[in-house]
Amino acid sequence: MDVRVAVAYHSGYGKTESLARAVARGAASVDGAAVELLDVTQLDADGWAALDAADAIIFGSPTYFGSLSADMKRFLESTVDRWVDGPRWKDKLAAGFTNSKTMSGDKLNTLFDLAAFAAQHAMIWVGLDLYPGWHTADPTQSNVRTLPAGAPMMTDGDSDGSTDLNRLGSWFGAMSQANSDESADATPPSSDLATGEHLGRRVAEMAVVFSRGREALAAVA
Amino acid sequence: MDVRVAVAYHSGYGKTESLARAVARGAASVDGAAVELLDVTQLDADGWAALDAADAIIFGSPTYFGSLSADMKRFLESTVDRWVDGPRWKDKLAAGFTNSKTMSGDKLNTLFDLAAFAAQHAMIWVGLDLYPGWHTADPTQSNVRTLPAGAPMMTDGDSDGSTDLNRLGSWFGAMSQANSDESADATPPSSDLATGEHLGRRVAEMAVVFSRGREALAAVA
Amino acid sequence: MDVRVAVAYHSGYGKTESLARAVARGAASVDGAAVELLDVTQLDADGWAALDAADAIIFGSPTYFGSLSADMKRFLESTVDRWVDGPRWKDKLAAGFTNSKTMSGDKLNTLFDLAAFAAQHAMIWVGLDLYPGWHTADPTQSNVRTLPAGAPMMTDGDSDGSTDLNRLGSWFGAMSQANSDESADATPPSSDLATGEHLGRRVAEMAVVFSRGREALAAVA
Amino acid sequence: MDVRVAVAYHSGYGKTESLARAVARGAASVDGAAVELLDVTQLDADGWAALDAADAIIFGSPTYFGSLSADMKRFLESTVDRWVDGPRWKDKLAAGFTNSKTMSGDKLNTLFDLAAFAAQHAMIWVGLDLYPGWHTADPTQSNVRTLPAGAPMMTDGDSDGSTDLNRLGSWFGAMSQANSDESADATPPSSDLATGEHLGRRVAEMAVVFSRGREALAAVA
Numbered sequence: 001m002d003v004r005v006a007v008a009y010h011s012g013y014g015k016t017e018s019l020a021r022a023v024a025r026g027a028a029s030v031d032g033a034a035v036e037l038l039d040v041t042q043l044d045a046d047g048w049a050a051l052d053a054a055d056a057i058i059f060g061s062p063t064y065f066g067s068l069s070a071d072m073k074r075f076l077e078s079t080v081d082r083w084v085d086g087p088r089w090k091d092k093l094a095a096g097f098t099n100s101k102t103m104s105g106d107k108l109n110t111l112f113d114l115a116a117f118a119a120q121h122a123m124i125w126v127g128l129d130l131y132p133g134w135h136t137a138d139p140t141q142s143n144v145r146t147l148p149a150g151a152p153m154m155t156d157g158d159s160d161g162s163t164d165l166n167r168l169g170s171w172f173g174a175m176s177q178a179n180s181d182e183s184a185d186a187t188p189p190s191s192d193l194a195t196g197e198h199l200g201r202r203v204a205e206m207a208v209v210f211s212r213g214r215e216a217l218a219a220v221a
Numbered sequence: 222m223d224v225r226v227a228v229a230y231h232s233g234y235g236k237t238e239s240l241a242r243a244v245a246r247g248a249a250s251v252d253g254a255a256v257e258l259l260d261v262t263q264l265d266a267d268g269w270a271a272l273d274a275a276d277a278i279i280f281g282s283p284t285y286f287g288s289l290s291a292d293m294k295r296f297l298e299s300t301v302d303r304w305v306d307g308p309r310w311k312d313k314l315a316a317g318f319t320n321s322k323t324m325s326g327d328k329l330n331t332l333f334d335l336a337a338f339a340a341q342h343a344m345i346w347v348g349l350d351l352y353p354g355w356h357t358a359d360p361t362q363s364n365v366r367t368l369p370a371g372a373p374m375m376t377d378g379d380s381d382g383s384t385d386l387n388r389l390g391s392w393f394g395a396m397s398q399a400n401s402d403e404s405a406d407a408t409p410p411s412s413d414l415a416t417g418e419h420l421g422r423r424v425a426e427m428a429v430v431f432s433r434g435r436e437a438l439a440a441v442a
Numbered sequence: 443m444d445v446r447v448a449v450a451y452h453s454g455y456g457k458t459e460s461l462a463r464a465v466a467r468g469a470a471s472v473d474g475a476a477v478e479l480l481d482v483t484q485l486d487a488d489g490w491a492a493l494d495a496a497d498a499i500i501f502g503s504p505t506y507f508g509s510l511s512a513d514m515k516r517f518l519e520s521t522v523d524r525w526v527d528g529p530r531w532k533d534k535l536a537a538g539f540t541n542s543k544t545m546s547g548d549k550l551n552t553l554f555d556l557a558a559f560a561a562q563h564a565m566i567w568v569g570l571d572l573y574p575g576w577h578t579a580d581p582t583q584s585n586v587r588t589l590p591a592g593a594p595m596m597t598d599g600d601s602d603g604s605t606d607l608n609r610l611g612s613w614f615g616a617m618s619q620a621n622s623d624e625s626a627d628a629t630p631p632s633s634d635l636a637t638g639e640h641l642g643r644r645v646a647e648m649a650v651v652f653s654r655g656r657e658a659l660a661a662v663a
Numbered sequence: 664m665d666v667r668v669a670v671a672y673h674s675g676y677g678k679t680e681s682l683a684r685a686v687a688r689g690a691a692s693v694d695g696a697a698v699e700l701l702d703v704t705q706l707d708a709d710g711w712a713a714l715d716a717a718d719a720i721i722f723g724s725p726t727y728f729g730s731l732s733a734d735m736k737r738f739l740e741s742t743v744d745r746w747v748d749g750p751r752w753k754d755k756l757a758a759g760f761t762n763s764k765t766m767s768g769d770k771l772n773t774l775f776d777l778a779a780f781a782a783q784h785a786m787i788w789v790g791l792d793l794y795p796g797w798h799t800a801d802p803t804q805s806n807v808r809t810l811p812a813g814a815p816m817m818t819d820g821d822s823d824g825s826t827d828l829n830r831l832g833s834w835f836g837a838m839s840q841a842n843s844d845e846s847a848d849a850t851p852p853s854s855d856l857a858t859g860e861h862l863g864r865r866v867a868e869m870a871v872v873f874s875r876g877r878e879a880l881a882a883v884a
Contacts, residue, residue, distance in 0.1 A: 127340035128340070171341045172340045
């Protein structure tokens with residue numbers, strides 16, 4: 001009955017890994033979701049098996065010089081035998097996250113790189129369902145909206161964005177910003193990690209929906 | 222029990238409209254799918270209601286000067302009240318298609334424009350599950366692969382690509398190429414229209430899966 | 443002897459216009475540069491003449507729903523007669539800027555939209571020569587580097603980025619972030635306007651280099 | 664008096680290398696241009712010196728799974744010491760090319776990857792000044808236009824595009840399409856190689872303009 005979510009990431013200095021751990025925590029918070037956290041530079045046969053078995057794969061990479069990292073791309077290229085005779089990853093859900101030291105930092109292009117890859121595997125792309133945070137001078141006014149009851153898109157703002165979800169304004173995937181003079185213990189900030197957690201949770205929830213739908217269709221077939 | 226699929230397009234000279242009609246045909250070929258074909262420059266209250274009620278919206282635009290058309294973008298901007306107090310289109314499926322007169326023609330950027338929009342609405346992006354066509358000198362060798370039984374990713378090649386699905390090599394959405402000296406009666410070619418049809422069918426099928434999954438979860442809630 | 447720089451922008455609420463004015467100021471600060479600031483929704487024959495005569499055109503648009511605005515795109519489409527029989531804008535320099543309310547906000551995609559357009563006109567794209575700002579916890583450490591004498595890439599950091607050039611981390615063009623609860627008098631902040639000013643100056647300086655080069659080649663031809 | 668153009672490429676199966684050689688030929692055809700062709704997986708100290716000395720660098724990569732190759736990205740990442748203490752490559756011209764087996768094939772995204780990189784180095788991006796080819800049913804009508812005397816943007820069409828420049832419709836850089844069942848001796852076709860040659864020539868010519876402009880300004884300084 002479980003859905004399986006794999007978080008496949010590369011991290012150069014531990015900061016993307018912090019975000020990856022947050023994404024995995026979010027996915028694991030969903031009832032019935034089993035989560036694997038996989039460093040793509042250390043993949044063994046079990047890791048590949050986890051990827052092949054996953055209902056959803058969430059890909060994460062630092063943004064280096066405006067695109068995904070070479071280590072991440074090496075992994076993506078190594079999936080070719082899942083593609084060429086299949087495609088074995090068709091209809092899995094996919095999502096993405098990325099970290100860099102600056103606020104915008106061309107991170108969107110890394111998410112496009114990841115999404116273009118996922119589309120070639122015929123995966124289905126899930127982004128963030130979060131209004132943007134951190135865009136007001138008056139923190140008490142941030143993200144005050146008329147929301148339908150129970151709506152999950154909501155953020156609590158303050159003037160430095162430190163408690164805002166979706167602090168950087170991204171929807172295609174989760175972005176974090178990590179100060180260049182701090183270690184991965186201190187940065188990226190908790191707001192960005194919470195945003196990653198939200199992405200993980202959302203992807204796992206959507207995987208449950210998708211999985212239940214397949215079961216229902218199989219039952220009548 | 223039906224799922225509803227809306228095809229929301231702009232067409233300058235009728236060629237993107239031909240592709241839109243193919244996409245709609247493909248969606249309508251799925252059991253239980255109700256399809257609305259909507260010219261976004263002519264949207265009335267019924268059209269907006271169809272969009273709001275849709276389980277999936279497939280967006281189509283010509284590529285002009287490397288991005289989506291101004292008319293398409295005007296429509297996208299006019300969805301802001303579905304976003305600001307909701308977001309009312311959250312978790313709908315989304316997909317995209319585009320036409321231009323050349324083979325590549327920066328059409329990928331139009332698909333990125335559409336997908337970035339859909340992500341801001343918290344929609345879920347569905348691409349093409351088709352191997353690329355038209356990439357061999359020997360037409361009998363095109364797309365010969367070991368496919369699992371019943372696998373839908375398959376194309377039949379010939380030397381000018383005229384019967385290949387996914388003739389142009391696109392996965393993020395469906396692309397067509399329409400000759401500049403022919404009218405919309407004659408171009409884009411049937412292979413590109415069949416590719417659009419395939420996209421419509423796939424999106425409707427995925428909408429059924431998601432819809433059944435939600436019903437199953439609601440039944441136990 | 444003058445070089446001519448046109449700044450062609452659309453602004454919905456005055457914030458992109460503030461950035462446009464900053465870009466124009468920067469260009470005008472270069473010796474021998476004549477600058478025209480043009481609202482593309484109000485273009486008359488003189489405006490078009492200024493564009494046609496320009497050595498460099500800097501395009502600016504808000505980012506709405508992840509791409510350039512419909513009003514901006516309408517203008518871009520209306521340049522088609524400069525393209526179809528020419529292309530008359532070939533080899534002009536081009537650059538871009540964009541504003542939105544959030545830090546990242548998919549603004550990179552708007553710059554890609556503008557650059558894809560400029561490439562179709564065979565224009566040459568000039569970005570920002572600025573290290574990124576605002577990426578350290580310790581403001582005294584921000585952007586301390588060993589720079590060659592006179593190097594223009596340099597920023598002075600503080601903890602909220604308010605005096606940093608390239609505060610958001612963008613190189614393809616200039617980005618600004620404008621608070622949603624402030625008017626165009628108060629936002630985007632001075633750091634973002636200074637970044638726009640830097641872009642304008644850089645483009646005008648590069649236009650001088652290209653113009654002098656053409657004169658030198660014409661003199662020996 | 665020479666300008667120096669470096670062509671820095673990765674090629675997996677020799678096809679991108681064929682395009683790289685064409686680009687280099689085009690650059691070398693310009694009076695006074697010295698050209699270095701550099702495989703980025705084999706760079707030695709002389710290769711790095713050639714890159715550092717170049718007035719223009721033209722970057723080429725296959726498109727694998729929708730973005731630049733891992734080998735190419737590894738090279739781009741290894742330029743970081745040219746960036747961090749400089750940036751030493753500032754104001755060099757840059758351009759890009761890419762090959763894949765399909766017509767569109769997400770190749771535009773690889774060009775965006777390369778251009779985003781170049782922008783971070785404060786390089787200036789030069790695209791193709793070519794009308795698109797291969798977009799008519801009647802080959803005698805292809806690219807018939809009223810062109811100003813001497814205009815370099817011109818293509819000669821035929822029904823399979825085999826003699827068209829810019830056969831695939833790309834402006835951000837040069838694209839080629841190589842059949843998957845032919846070796847690098849036979850594919851990509853001559854039209855795509857001629858397009859690459861055109862790009863090389865254009866970049867070298869622009870480098871001459873830029874270089875002469877700097878000399879003229881230095882002479883009066």
